[in-house]
Amino acid sequence: MSGRMYWRQQAVPVLVQVLCLCAASLYLRALGLTWLQLIPLAGAYMGGIVLWNLLHFLRKRKYFHKMAVLMESLDKKYLFPMVWKDADTWEEAGYYCLMKECTKSMLEETEEAKRLQKEYRERLETFVHDMKQPISVVSLIAGREKTQDNRAILLELEKMNHLSEQILYFGRSESSHSDFRIQKVDTGAVIRECLSMNKQLLIQNRVSLDIPEDIPKVYADEKALLFVLNQIVYNAVTYKKAGEVPQIAFSFLAAGDNKLLLHIRDNGCGISSEDLPRVFEKGFTGKNGRENRRSTGMGLYLCKKICDGLGIGLSVCSEEGVYTRFTICLSILTEK
Structure with a gap:
């Protein structure tokens, strides 16, 4: 978190506070206080604003630095909301709850996708293995007579077997499963x-x-x-x-x-x-x-x-x- 970004974010609240200070100064001036008397009051008020924002900025920077260190130490970054517990303010607690719910939803969707992928792969493997039996039977039938037509059939059956193996290994390659x-x-x-x-x-x-x-x-x-x-x-x-x-x-x-x-x-x-x-x-x-x-x-x-x-x-x-x-x-x- 950079200082420039922080002060740009705080520009509107600080401007409102400065306008309030100006209004209060005009009111006190109307009550009879001199400008010389108002200067120390205005200085103390502005100093308080600057000091508060500086301390707030340092705290926020430390907070985000701690988050970054934890994130860097995780192998699976998406689990960050599950291990991050440091939320001191209502705003931080709100963001933490939102992140946790988003991560929970993402994990549920991921598990469902894995389940569907596994089911698809198993069906694909079953289909390919079931296809091999009729291919073998037709190969035996075609191999009984050495005619030109049968040789052509055997060649096409070899291509079918080659493509079925390719489909089988493609299905396995697209999953984390390995046998x-x-x-x-x-x-x-x-x-x-x-x-x-x-x-x-x-x-x-x-x-x-x-x-x-x-x-x-x-x-x-x-x-x-x-x-x-x-x-x-x-x-x-x-x-x-x-x-x-x-x-x-x-x-x-x-x-x-x-x-x-x-x-x-x-x-x-x-x-x-x-x-x-x-x-x-x-x-x-x-x-x-x-x-x-x-x-x-x-x-x-x-x-x-x-x-x-x-x-x-x-x-x-x-x-x-x-x-x-x-x-x-x-x-x-x-x-x-």
């Missing part, structure tokens, strides 16, 4: 499962794969890692370079501090230098996304959010028209 389970994971097995999930996509696009043997095991959430790899592989095929055979190469490098750098490189259309810093932003599609109208800009955003939640590093480097390489930094499982 990640960090455990020992066979990295090679997760990669093979990812390729199996995209079998028709890889076959029909004649994708060339390069997978190393004996990839070290890591600590991670298996489902989350599978989702990230699935998204990267799906993008690698989706944004392939016209006229060339798509290639996806997996490689790894053991770094210091028991870290494993898992690289996934493709020979697709690449990412432009302007778009590269923004590929993990929510809803960002970039140049490639504008050419491919099915792009939502959510896949890599979810991958980054999942990796951040797991403490896993995820980065990308690319050269437009040449390659794109994603790097996942995982913790190696050391054998004892």
Whole structure:
């Protein structure tokens, strides 16, 4: 609270008091007192006004400073009215009651929003899990005969499964809920499962794969890692370079501090230098996304959010028209 603001607020009351002093002085002058006799009275009165306002200003400044210190010490600032109890005047008590009621109402609204969000997420997860069963059944039926139509159906079912997983993780990412389970994971097995999930996509696009043997095991959430790899592989095929055979190469490098750098490189259309810093932003599609109208800009955003939640590093480097390489930094499982 600044002195200038305080005195600007007190200008009207002080002006009224000065006018009252002038009126009283004129009345006393009419009763026969001289101006010389009125000067000490007026000086004492004005001194009292200044002293009172000065003391009042110092008290208010101390009061607001105490509030600021308490506010600064709180992690959750909105709980301030619940812990602030220092209200000495009726005006301060009134403001305190108002703040407390506002905070109470806000907390009730927040709890209701959390409840609705949780209910929405649970319904979404139930819906996605229920959708997986008919997708699996149709896949089995379509897989009985290796016809061109059935292959096309299987490819579309893979896309449906990919989108349903994306919806599932999007619902989880928008809530504070986390069901990640960090455990020992066979990295090679997760990669093979990812390729199996995209079998028709890889076959029909004649994708060339390069997978190393004996990839070290890591600590991670298996489902989350599978989702990230699935998204990267799906993008690698989706944004392939016209006229060339798509290639996806997996490689790894053991770094210091028991870290494993898992690289996934493709020979697709690449990412432009302007778009590269923004590929993990929510809803960002970039140049490639504008050419491919099915792009939502959510896949890599979810991958980054999942990796951040797991403490896993995820980065990308690319050269437009040449390659794109994603790097996942995982913790190696050391054998004892």
